[in-house]
Amino acid sequence: MSERRTPVDRPRRAALDVLTAVRVDEAYTNLVLPQVLRKHRLEGRDAALATELASGVIRMQGLYDPIIDACLTKPKLQAAVRDVLRLGVHQLLAMRVPDHAAISTSVDLVRASVGQGPAGLVNAVLRKVSRQDRAAWVAQVAPDRDADRHGHLAVAQSHPRWVVEALDEALGEDRHELEALLVADNDAPRVTLVARPGLSDVDELEASGGTRTRLSPYGVVLDGGDPSDVPAVTEGRAGVQDEGSQVVALAMADAPLDGRDQLWLDLCAGPGGKAALLAALAAQRGARLVANERQPHRATLVASALRALPPGAAYVLAGDGTRPPWVPGTFDRVLVDAPCSGLGALRRRPESRWRRTPADVDLLVGLQQVLLDVALESVRPGGVVVYATCSPVVAETTGVVEAVLGRRDDTEEVDRFQLWPHRDGTDAMFAATLRRRALA
Numbered sequence: 059m060s061e062r063r064t065p066v067d068r069p070r071r072a073a074l075d076v077l078t079a080v081r082v083d084e085a086y087t088n089l090v091l092p093q094v095l096r097k098h099r100l101e102g103r104d105a106a107l108a109t110e111l112a113s114g115v116i117r118m119q120g121l122y123d124p125i126i127d128a129c130l131t132k133p134k135l136q137a138a139v140r141d142v143l144r145l146g147v148h149q150l151l152a153m154r155v156p157d158h159a160a161i162s163t164s165v166d167l168v169r170a171s172v173g174q175g176p177a178g179l180v181n182a183v184l185r186k187v188s189r190q191d192r193a194a195w196v197a198q199v200a201p202d203r204d205a206d207r208h209g210h211l212a213v214a215q216s217h218p219r220w221v222v223e224a225l226d227e228a229l230g231e232d233r234h235e236l237e238a239l240l241v242a243d244n245d246a247p248r249v250t251l252v253a254r255p256g257l258s259d260v261d262e263l264e265a266s267g268g269t270r271t272r273l274s275p276y277g278v279v280l281d282g283g284d285p286s287d288v289p290a291v292t293e294g295r296a297g298v299q300d301e302g303s304q305v306v307a308l309a310m311a312d313a314p315l316d317g318r319d320q321l322w323l324d325l326c327a328g329p330g331g332k333a334a335l336l337a338a339l340a341a342q343r344g345a346r347l348v349a350n351e352r353q354p355h356r357a358t359l360v361a362s363a364l365r366a367l368p369p370g371a372a373y374v375l376a377g378d379g380t381r382p383p384w385v386p387g388t389f390d391r392v393l394v395d396a397p398c399s400g401l402g403a404l405r406r407r408p409e410s411r412w413r414r415t416p417a418d419v420d421l422l423v424g425l426q427q428v429l430l431d432v433a434l435e436s437v438r439p440g441g442v443v444v445y446a447t448c449s450p451v452v453a454e455t456t457g458v459v460e461a462v463l464g465r466r467d468d469t470e471e472v473d474r475f476q477l478w479p480h481r482d483g484t485d486a487m488f489a490a491t492l493r494r495r496a497l498a
């Protein structure tokens with residue numbers, strides 16, 4: 059059969075495998091990608107090409123699909139053929155691959171993965187796509203910007219319309235920044251490392267080829283390469299962590315506090331990035347961390363993240379944070395890094411914008427309020443609680459804080475911030491610092 063004989067370069071084959079796993083098995087891109095790269099024995103530039111193809115297509119399919127549809131003569135298209143076409147469109151409109159190479163490799167890929175049947179269709183559609191650039195295609199397939207701003211941006215920047223609307227609301231007075239935010243969501247994030255204090259430092263990480271971050275004194279952005287080649291990372295003395303997450307952990311560790319400061323709680327700790335930074339800081343200050351996580355397999359990840367800490371610095375619990383085993387008022391500082399929609403971390407989770415729904419947000423808000431209430435019960439009077447999300451969606455951020463504050467008379471808000479990918483180069487992390495009023 060011709061499909062067995064067609065030579066296909068391994069990066070494109072690997073990218074198609076990732077798209078298939080994400081579409082059929084609902085895989086997560088960041089988890090399946092390393093497995094697929096290993097299976098195809100891809101490294102260096104080839105691995106980077108496969109990553110760009112797969113992640114780029116998953117992010118941008120909300121634009122590529124209407125372009126493909128505009129080039130079809132019959133409306134029906136097999137899903138596997140659409141994936142090959144999306145890969146071809148990405149090469150034509152977003153990469154510097156010459157048109158003839160983008161088209162011929164896509165024809166080879168569909169022959170090898172689906173068969174000879176759709177080869178002509180792939181060739182014809184991609185030839186049509188190649189006749190104009192991305193801006194001209196946006197003008198042709200997206201709603202008019204003046205008549206329907208959200209609809210236009212949803213197609214042009216490839217986000218579901220409800221996500222565009224939620225982000226617009228979250229920007230509030232800064233709504234004019236919406237397009238910049240959506241553009242930033244479509245950028246591949248840089249790999250940022252954290253030097254866990256007392257175990258590593260930024261000088262050591264910089265020596266591995268990186269640059270210090272602006273907001274966190276413990277962060278280093280890698281210039282390139284693989285973080286698993288950095289010894290401090292493999293030894294657990296440093297980790298991969300977005301700078302925004304570092305800033306949130308520091309907000310908890312550094313919030314001003316009167317009196318005892320010995321016992322800290324991370325209520326929703328898995329997989330353990332913030333817990334590891336907190337435990338390292340706590341150890342330096344003579345305090346200890348309890349890291350709680352509901353899912354046992356994620357609690358195991360927390361324990362692994364804490365492996366380089368001195369014994370006794372941190373204690374991992376696998377339990378439901380809404381039904382805690384400790385007595386009220388046990389802790390001096392608490393972080394609630396709540397389960398959330400993750401709409402502030404779209405850069406690093408390419409498929410999540412297509413999976414989340416408004417109903418998820420409604421469900422999460424109830425859990426977020428309960429967890430924040432538990433955190434406030436868990437902290438002693440005079441202690442501090444930081445409520446954080448990697449979502450800027452109003453219902454999950456200020457909505458939760460205000461609902462909980464509205465029904466408690468023992469708590470005051472002392473600080474609040476919202477980070478943004480387009481302004482800060484971080485995930486869109488939200489954090490509010492609350493204090494239980496000291497007893498009179």
Ligand SMILES: C[S@@+](CC[C@H](N)C(=O)[O-])C[C@H]1O[C@@H](n2cnc3c(N)ncnc32)[C@H](O)[C@@H]1O
Nearest residue numbers: 326327328329330331332352378379395396397
């Ligand atoms: C946003 S993640 C936390 C990320 C973590 N702080 C870090 O920096 O690595 C939220 C975590 O809360 C956990 N979770 C969800 N419901 C929970 C509950 N009822 N009690 C405790 N943890 C819960 C989830 O399994 C998830 O691991």
